Amino acid sequence: MFEKSSWIRLPRNVVLGSGVLDDVDEVVADVHLSGRPLVVTSPTPKAVAGARVRDALADAEMDPALAVVDEASFESVQQVIAEAEAVNAGYLVGVGGGKAIDIAKMASDELGVGFVSVPTAASHDGIVSGRGSVPEGDTRHSVAAAPPIVVVADTGVIADAPWELTTAGCADIISNYTAVKDWRLANRLKNVEYSEYAAALSEMTAELLVERADSIRPGLEESAWVVVKALVSSGVAMSIADSSRPASGAEHLFSHQLDRIAPGKALHGHQVGVGAVLTEYLHSGERGDWQAVRDALDSIDAPTTADDLGVDDEEVIEALTTAHRIRDRYTILGDGISEDAALEAAVTTGVI
Ligand SMILES: NC(=O)c1ccc[n+]([C@@H]2O[C@H](COP(=O)([O-])OP(=O)(O)OC[C@H]3O[C@@H](n4cnc5c(N)ncnc54)[C@H](O)[C@@H]3O)[C@@H](O)[C@H]2O)c1
Ligand SMILES: O=P(O)(O)OC[C@@H](O)CO
Numbered sequence: 103m104f105e106k107s108s109w110i111r112l113p114r115n116v117v118l119g120s121g122v123l124d125d126v127d128e129v130v131a132d133v134h135l136s137g138r139p140l141v142v143t144s145p146t147p148k149a150v151a152g153a154r155v156r157d158a159l160a161d162a163e164m165d166p167a168l169a170v171v172d173e174a175s176f177e178s179v180q181q182v183i184a185e186a187e188a189v190n191a192g193y194l195v196g197v198g199g200g201k202a203i204d205i206a207k208m209a210s211d212e213l214g215v216g217f218v219s220v221p222t223a224a225s226h227d228g229i230v231s232g233r234g235s236v237p238e239g240d241t242r243h244s245v246a247a248a249p250p251i252v253v254v255a256d257t258g259v260i261a262d263a264p265w266e267l268t269t270a271g272c273a274d275i276i277s278n279y280t281a282v283k284d285w286r287l288a289n290r291l292k293n294v295e296y297s298e299y300a301a302a303l304s305e306m307t308a309e310l311l312v313e314r315a316d317s318i319r320p321g322l323e324e325s326a327w328v329v330v331k332a333l334v335s336s337g338v339a340m341s342i343a344d345s346s347r348p349a350s351g352a353e354h355l356f357s358h359q360l361d362r363i364a365p366g367k368a369l370h371g372h373q374v375g376v377g378a379v380l381t382e383y384l385h386s387g388e389r390g391d392w393q394a395v396r397d398a399l400d401s402i403d404a405p406t407t408a409d410d411l412g413v414d415d416e417e418v419i420e421a422l423t424t425a426h427r428i429r430d431r432y433t434i435l436g437d438g439i440s441e442d443a444a445l446e447a448a449v450t451t452g453v454i
């Protein structure tokens with residue numbers, strides 16, 4: 103008898119457009135979320151959009167509370183849970199970049215209440231995913247969490263965000279190419295569960311984004327629109343897979359390791375982009391597709407070198423040679439690559 107079962111959990115509504123932030127009360131009512139909302143945000147996104155979201159909810163007499171978090175950590179998740187319990191929150195509204203959204207997503211999952219995702223930047227593909235990403239000591243967890251019931255992506259706010267946040271989101275998408283290569287490799291060598299649908303969606307998302315690279319320019323709402331759709335699509339791929347595998351391979355391990363070795367120097371998306379140049383080289387060698395990955399990043403103004411990231415050559419080599427240790431996820435890095443191999447990859451690709 104066929105006994106396999108799986109749940110593909112997806113948002114019910116994705117509301118995208120100019121000024122939609124001010125309609126958040128209507129959006130929430132449409133999916134029948136009830137009780138007191140807790141708006142979870144971080145300092146800059148609070149100024150840019152969090153207060154506006156709170157005001158829209160307050161004007162609709164929904165009596166919102168506000169929690170401000172600073173970093174992606176399990177402590178922040180617990181802090182939000184405590185604040186939600188203190189105000190008896192009926193649902194959580196995450197307003198911000200990837201970190202604020204991850205914290206709100208994981209806190210609402212643990213509380214068993216609904217979650218609304220309000221991205222203020224197109225900087226990451228966690229906008230709709232059913233995952234949270236949290237560093238802890240020497241490791242980096244990919245935590246399963248219910249995806250948002252609704253996403254409210256205001257293209258006006260997102261287009262006004264610093265341009266590098268948008269290029270980071272594009273690079274997070276471009277890294278899907280190598281993530282899927284790693285996933286297929288792990289399936290072949292380690293029998294890791296693999297979904298052809300999720301892999302195809304993830305790759306197609308990267309392809310469509312790269313094809314539209316010319317139209318992705320600073321300050322344009324149309325650009326914000328194109329990038330957010332790609333981020334949504336990539337998040338859906340993760341939901342279909344019930345894993346971050348379609349969007350996270352060795353290039354992400356490299357980035358997570360850089361976060362430990364050189365914290366706060368570069369954006370997540372930019373790091374995974376440079377990681378993808380390196381790991382594409384490791385997959386396919388000198389005459390492989392690494393130039394195509396680099397050129398795709400270049401075409402949307404994303405970093406392609408250690409200098410662009412603001413990290414030292416030594417930090418790149420250390421991250422690349424130790425990245426396999428950060429998580430039990432089989433990739434092209436296998437059980438680790440030598441310093442010579444890392445140097446060759448980084449020098450040949452011009453990363454250092
Ligand atoms: N859960 C997932 O599936 C998933 C997917 C991708 C990334 N992530 C995680 O998300 C994080 C990366 O996301 P990120 O790059 O957005 O990081 P982030 O949340 O730290 O945001 C980056 C910076 O942008 C600022 N910012 C956000 N919106 C702004 C705006 N409109 N104007 C000005 N500044 C603004 C933030 O205050 C912050 O300083 C990482 O922790 C990564 O692991 C998770
Ligand atoms: O599971 P991780 O490696 O945190 O990846 C999630 C996300 O960054 C994919 O773009």
Ligand SMILES: [Zn+2]
Pocket residue numbers: 226227274349350354370371374
């Ligand atoms: Zn990512």
